[in-house]
Amino acid sequence: MSTPDELYYTNDHEWVRIESDSATVGITDFAQDQLGGLVFVNLPAPGEGFVAGEVFGEVESVKSVSELLAPLAGEVTEVNAELEGAPETINNDPYGAGWIIKIKLSDPAQVGDLLDADAYASVIA
Amino acid sequence: MSTDEQQLTADLKRTPLYEEHVALGAKMAPFAGYEMPIEYAGLIAEHQATRSTVGIFDVSHMGEFRLTGDGAKDFLQHMLTNNLDRIDEVGAAQYTLMLDDEGHIIDDLIVYNTGGEYLIVANAANRDTDFAWLGDHVPATVALSDESERTALVAVQGPKALQVISELAGPEWTAPERFCINEALLQETLPALIARTGYTGEDGVEVFVRSADAPALWRLLLSFPEVSPVGLGARDTSRLEVCYSLYGSDMDRSRTPIEAGLGWVCPKTKSGYIGADVVAAQRENPPAEVLRHLRFERAIPRHGYEVFLEGAPAPAGVIASGSHSPTLGVGIATAYLPREGSKPGAPLEVDIRGRRVGGEVVKPPFYVKD
Numbered sequence: 001m002s003t004p005d006e007l008y009y010t011n012d013h014e015w016v017r018i019e020s021d022s023a024t025v026g027i028t029d030f031a032q033d034q035l036g037g038l039v040f041v042n043l044p045a046p047g048e049g050f051v052a053g054e055v056f057g058e059v060e061s062v063k064s065v066s067e068l069l070a071p072l073a074g075e076v077t078e079v080n081a082e083l084e085g086a087p088e089t090i091n092n093d094p095y096g097a098g099w100i101i102k103i104k105l106s107d108p109a110q111v112g113d114l115l116d117a118d119a120y121a122s123v124i125a
Numbered sequence: 126m127s128t129d130e131q132q133l134t135a136d137l138k139r140t141p142l143y144e145e146h147v148a149l150g151a152k153m154a155p156f157a158g159y160e161m162p163i164e165y166a167g168l169i170a171e172h173q174a175t176r177s178t179v180g181i182f183d184v185s186h187m188g189e190f191r192l193t194g195d196g197a198k199d200f201l202q203h204m205l206t207n208n209l210d211r212i213d214e215v216g217a218a219q220y221t222l223m224l225d226d227e228g229h230i231i232d233d234l235i236v237y238n239t240g241g242e243y244l245i246v247a248n249a250a251n252r253d254t255d256f257a258w259l260g261d262h263v264p265a266t267v268a269l270s271d272e273s274e275r276t277a278l279v280a281v282q283g284p285k286a287l288q289v290i291s292e293l294a295g296p297e298w299t300a301p302e303r304f305c306i307n308e309a310l311l312q313e314t315l316p317a318l319i320a321r322t323g324y325t326g327e328d329g330v331e332v333f334v335r336s337a338d339a340p341a342l343w344r345l346l347l348s349f350p351e352v353s354p355v356g357l358g359a360r361d362t363s364r365l366e367v368c369y370s371l372y373g374s375d376m377d378r379s380r381t382p383i384e385a386g387l388g389w390v391c392p393k394t395k396s397g398y399i400g401a402d403v404v405a406a407q408r409e410n411p412p413a414e415v416l417r418h419l420r421f422e423r424a425i426p427r428h429g430y431e432v433f434l435e436g437a438p439a440p441a442g443v444i445a446s447g448s449h450s451p452t453l454g455v456g457i458a459t460a461y462l463p464r465e466g467s468k469p470g471a472p473l474e475v476d477i478r479g480r481r482v483g484g485e486v487v488k489p490p491f492y493v494k495d
Contacts, residue, residue, distance in 0.1 A: 037169040039449045040425050058478075060425050062168045062449045063358055065478070088169075 001124060002029045004095055009120035010071045015095060021108050023072055026099045027090060030124045036061045038087040043079045052110055072110045074103035140185035141277050141339040149354055156357055157249035159186040164356040171359035172451040175325050179283040180355035181346050185339060188252030189276045193242040194267040201243060203398055204262060206382060206391040215240040216305045218322060222390055228381045228403025231258055233372055235322060237306045248372045277339035281346060282329035289349050290330050315342055326367030326494055365457055366450050368418060368489035374446045375416055375459050383407035386416045414461045421456035421484035425449045426475045432460045435472040450491060457491045
């Protein structure tokens, strides 16, 4: 199961790419594999704000619904609208084209609460 | 991300193919008291394999009963809704219902006339109830036996299913007509009963073998490159797309055939079976609620979600069966709804975890094979 070194992770199987005060968020390779083929996504609207740990959306396989939890506090600046027509992109490329939202961080210091790749790899080991 | 995992419990039964499923890396989960494969390579791929080539399904959890002896037909005519006169020819089969004295559905079954005896296939979860109900009524001249433990059942379904089974059965064998059954010797070693029945909407067969022969049959089938193992997940999406009813979701002990949309297996010309008076009365005075088929373009309706007639503040019913349709790419479902106001074409809404999403009542089936 791939866990790229340059990303941060949560115990809830989201990944985070930090670029200054912006974060791109998706679900991990492990998560997409556990969920199986995704067939539906519910995404927030740009401008919506979330606190860390708050539900910001859902991904659905045929058999299950899983909530997406905001890894960090902030405001949604962009959502990956391509996913609405092609949710399987998350399965095919979880760390690339399968990104889900971008957030403008309200408290960049929260990044210190995230897991690095080694720590996440031991969570899913 | 958070998700609930069902816990496996220690007292689950296993089919003779359990080891095969584990070796194939199947995700296993409890179903009807059995530890069953839910998916192997992935539900969507398995669904597509069934629709485009061949899927094989372990349905050995299903119950099998055998009835022989003088009066077996008369006994079943009394116990079951459909008319056994229609399967007097050896090898014929029919879908039927067993009702209680109130006309409620005990189980939905397939009865095969296997020549001098009847073979009945029952839902796994109802096996004990069915057997007890039949046993309470059976006359002394009829022998009733539960063959479930020594019988394995593998469904082979899809456009190329008949090719595969014909190759295994050899040139002497001729495929049975639709909804018929015959005998075969597969690979010249495995005695089997082969029924041209199924639960996917595809052409195909269901193969009965001795439990001890099941792993050999399973491996023979998988030796064909066009054959994929398919779990209960894609079995459910396949049957829901073509609107085959699932006991426990689309009908249960609180529903009658007329409510469940199964009046077609209760011929008007037949009377005298248990529950026939209730069926006849509901034909005269239709029930308040009936099973409807619902389609949602932008949501996945799931079991238990509340359904509202358009604009109504109070729910009119709940989702019985609900899923994403892999073939159609939309949400499909069934629900018991007030008969008036929910005719095909009627708009309605489903509560998707606090958000109402619109859909409509449609005529079954959702999907018809070309």
